Amino acid sequence: MTVQDAIEMGGTHYYLFPTRTRAEAVIFNEQFEVNGKTKFFWEWAIPAGLKAQKRDKDCCIILPHNRARIQLGGTDDLTFVGQGGKSYTMSEFSLHKNNVTGFIAPILRQSEASFRANGTMRGKANQLYEMLNKTKNNPEWFVQWLKPEQTKCYCWVSDEYNLNPELIPHIGKIGPNQAPICNVQDDIDSGLISMALARQEYLNEADVSVYGAYYGYELSATRKRGGIKPISTDDEIYTFWDLGGAREDSDKTCITFAAVNYKANTARVVDYYENTGRLRGHYFDVIEQKGYRYGGHYFPHDAKRTNEWTGETSADTARMEHGVEVRFVPKTQNVLNDIEITRRGFARTEFSDSKAVDELLTHLGNYHEKESTGKPCHQNNCRECHGASHGADSFRTMQMAMHLGLVEPYLTPEIRKRTPKRVYDDGFYV
Numbered sequence: 001m002t003v004q005d006a007i008e009m010g011g012t013h014y015y016l017f018p019t020r021t022r023a024e025a026v027i028f029n030e031q032f033e034v035n036g037k038t039k040f041f042w043e044w045a046i047p048a049g050l051k052a053q054k055r056d057k058d059c060c061i062i063l064p065h066n067r068a069r070i071q072l073g074g075t076d077d078l079t080f081v082g083q084g085g086k087s088y089t090m091s092e093f094s095l096h097k098n099n100v101t102g103f104i105a106p107i108l109r110q111s112e113a114s115f116r117a118n119g120t121m122r123g124k125a126n127q128l129y130e131m132l133n134k135t136k137n138n139p140e141w142f143v144q145w146l147k148p149e150q151t152k153c154y155c156w157v158s159d160e161y162n163l164n165p166e167l168i169p170h171i172g173k174i175g176p177n178q179a180p181i182c183n184v185q186d187d188i189d190s191g192l193i194s195m196a197l198a199r200q201e202y203l204n205e206a207d208v209s210v211y212g213a214y215y216g217y218e219l220s221a222t223r224k225r226g227g228i229k230p231i232s233t234d235d236e237i238y239t240f241w242d243l244g245g246a247r248e249d250s251d252k253t254c255i256t257f258a259a260v261n262y263k264a265n266t267a268r269v270v271d272y273y274e275n276t277g278r279l280r281g282h283y284f285d286v287i288e289q290k291g292y293r294y295g296g297h298y299f300p301h302d303a304k305r306t307n308e309w310t311g312e313t314s315a316d317t318a319r320m321e322h323g324v325e326v327r328f329v330p331k332t333q334n335v336l337n338d339i340e341i342t343r344r345g346f347a348r349t350e351f352s353d354s355k356a357v358d359e360l361l362t363h364l365g366n367y368h369e370k371e372s373t374g375k376p377c378h379q380n381n382c383r384e385c386h387g388a389s390h391g392a393d394s395f396r397t398m399q400m401a402m403h404l405g406l407v408e409p410y411l412t413p414e415i416r417k418r419t420p421k422r423v424y425d426d427g428f429y430v
Helices: 002-009 020-029 041-045 100-111 127-135 165-170 184-189 195-203 216-224 280-290 314-322 335-348 355-366 389-403
Strands: 012-017 031-034 037-040 053-055 060-063 068-074 087-090 114-117 237-242 253-261 266-275 294-300 327-329 349-352
Touching: 002 012, 002 068, 002 087, 012 020, 020 041, 020 068, 031 041, 037 041, 087 100, 100 114, 184 195, 216 335, 216 355, 237 389, 253 280, 253 389, 266 280, 266 335, 266 355, 266 389, 280 314, 294 314, 294 389, 327 389, 335 349, 335 389, 349 355, 355 389
Parallel strands: 012 068, 012 087, 087 114, 237 294, 266 349, 294 327
Antiparallel strands: 031 037, 053 060, 060 068, 237 253, 253 266
């Protein structure tokens, strides 16, 4: 489509990947075979009769007949901003930074340029999923979400999946994408690809976990057994926290709300809340506004750090400033062991199908191992998970509190009702 625009309109047409290196690797350097003939991607995309000129230094392709320019690049450095173009295409859209389209939007309107985005769905915490849902019923946009059931390029037949079973007799034959039809399960069985990565790359579903996700299997099993459903309860609610900071660029503070049967060691997650750049009092206001009957509030171990001026912990501040009694979940020796305990806890946990809890489920699906370190990813700017660790850690606080037998209705009726906040006046609390 980009080539067609360049042929017909002339001018500059941007084809953008998350990085320039990726653009060069895919468009300039990748080769594939069609009907026994092998060429580079760009050579397949542009008719040979146009005698297109490839310029490696400028990372572009020139069409001599009208001097049209197809400019390849990456959006990581924003070098394309302010240059002007007739069309913009963003490939692997779910991996781009969310602010990129904000720089393109004024150009699109001022020059009546066209915009296209393509990519594989990688969970819900990305702009591809967000824009797809916002534009799917907008007549100004053409939106198409293709899945294997529509493309018929491969099948996945196993004990767990029965996707396109009619293609089994055609394995090895050329499919609609000019590649041999295969059974994805064969590659999993051989060790060529993991189950987690296969689910991400082949199913193209929004609720499939990212590669290396810790809780992908558990979430899938929870959905299959009907563990995500409408939940209403008058039971006592417990809150489980992961604490962030008060600056705009701080980590998020996340709170999981759950009705816990501490005798049976089961839980029903009924609500979830997260925010950033707010003082701690904001979150206690949210707790009060929710209107639940609370049995207890649990902070992670790092909230025990004391203020160097006052010597107070977060629990001290919660009690004295906000009239809320909280307890700590102690630190254990191994985070990966805690994650394993959390995995087992999914079988004893049900989730509300509310929008708020769906946000938590998205974080749980995206919480993953960082490939370079082998440890949990805690990057807020991670293109795969977008800071999912904070929400996932609030859920882990809950599972560890249950595992250690800490959850109990310690709040008495007398202190369930929040006491007035003390005011600092002329050097004294009054």
